[in-house]
Amino acid sequence: MSVSKTIVFAAAAAAAFASSPTLAGPNGSPLHAMKQPALQVLKLKNEAFVTGNGNSTPLPQFAFTPIDPGTVLHCKAACTLSASASVQMSTGGADWALCLVLDGAAIECQYQGVQSGPSGFVMGNAQVAASFAAGDHTFQTQLYTDGSSAAYQYFSMHYAVHR
Numbered sequence: 001m002s003v004s005k006t007i008v009f010a011a012a013a014a015a016a017f018a019s020s021p022t023l024a025g026p027n028g029s030p031l032h033a034m035k036q037p038a039l040q041v042l043k044l045k046n047e048a049f050v051t052g053n054g055n056s057t058p059l060p061q062f063a064f065t066p067i068d069p070g071t072v073l074h075c076k077a078a079c080t081l082s083a084s085a086s087v088q089m090s091t092g093g094a095d096w097a098l099c100l101v102l103d104g105a106a107i108e109c110q111y112q113g114v115q116s117g118p119s120g121f122v123m124g125n126a127q128v129a130a131s132f133a134a135g136d137h138t139f140q141t142q143l144y145t146d147g148s149s150a151a152y153q154y155f156s157m158h159y160a161v162h163r
Helices: 003-018
Strands: 039-043 047-058 064-066 071-075 079-090 096-102 105-111 122-132 135-145 151-162
Touching (some): 071 079, 079 096, 079 135, 105 122
Antiparallel strands (some): 047 151, 064 135, 071 135, 079 122, 079 151, 096 135
């Protein structure tokens, strides 16, 4: 088989796999059949990675809902703290926001907009960096929705301290 035929065959196979509704499963991911832990926190010296699966956890309407327990990192001197988050949502057709919270205050709260229908999934992303004094600082990610039928799935956050 020629190289061009191999590439066309591989692309067709990948497209068929990606569009198969039986592989997507009820939670919108081809990894649905794999056992996924609800939350994992990997804390390194000056950063933390938080990943998990909300397993279609419903979100209360008009409320800020934490999706991680909070991660404490330490600044030895004045420093810059950064946070980035990605969250997969089924919005139920409503507006929703992804909020990055540092020391209990939302310093970045971005509306992601109505991006899916009642049963579709979308990804939202937010990033922020801000200067803080020396000491312990707590990072957390929260979700907000205007709708009554929104739920969240996979999420990942990266929280870091920069000098």
